[in-house]
Amino acid sequence: MKIHTTNYFNALIEIAEDSTANCGIIPPFKGELQSVANIQFDLLNNNPYKYSSDDVVFSTYAIRNNLTESEMEDARRQFFSEGQACLRCSPLTKRYGWGIHSNDEGKIAIWGVESEEYERLLQDSSVENVKAMRSSRK
Numbered sequence: 001m002k003i004h005t006t007n008y009f010n011a012l013i014e015i016a017e018d019s020t021a022n023c024g025i026i027p028p029f030k031g032e033l034q035s036v037a038n039i040q041f042d043l044l045n046n047n048p049y050k051y052s053s054d055d056v057v058f059s060t061y062a063i064r065n066n067l068t069e070s071e072m073e074d075a076r077r078q079f080f081s082e083g084q085a086c087l088r089c090s091p092l093t094k095r096y097g098w099g100i101h102s103n104d105e106g107k108i109a110i111w112g113v114e115s116e117e118y119e120r121l122l123q124d125s126s127v128e129n130v131k132a133m134r135s136s137r138k
Contacts, residue, residue: 003077006053006086008102008130012121013093015113016132021097024112037091039063041110044092044100048109053087053102054080093132101127 015021026045027037034042039060043051051059058076061067067075087108092098098110099118111118121127 003080004083005080006057006084007106008053008086008108008128009106010104010126011102011128011130012118013088013090013100013102014122014129014131015097015099016094016134018134018136019094019097019113019132021095021113023114024098024110025096027091027096034063035091036060036064037096040087040090040092041096041098044098044108044110049103049107051108052106053100053108056087056108057084088130088132090132094135 027035027041029035029038040056043056043059058079061079062072062075087093087100090100092110093100097113099113099121100108100110101117101121102108111121122129
């Protein structure tokens, strides 16, 4: 079985061209269930450079589907047996003004578009810059 990945290495996923955010915004809660944005923000804001993109994408899936610990290993293998949307599609990068940096180990952290670190990463020639996907068509 082929295993796909969403991981980037030494890259910055910039906020989307059509994002209206001019700073990193904490995603608001809407109802009782955490949104994808809420889950991803909590994982990344509280644990910079601890998780890979694959970890965050799968954890979001697992939380939203109430997977038990005993289901995780098989579910992760099955989940990545098909291609999955990477964090270029994340609401954090598309709507809420957060860039996602992956270091050379593939571990990721979020940086608000207004932050000095986001600007530094944009200017760093050793970091690949990748735009988040647009929310609307051109």
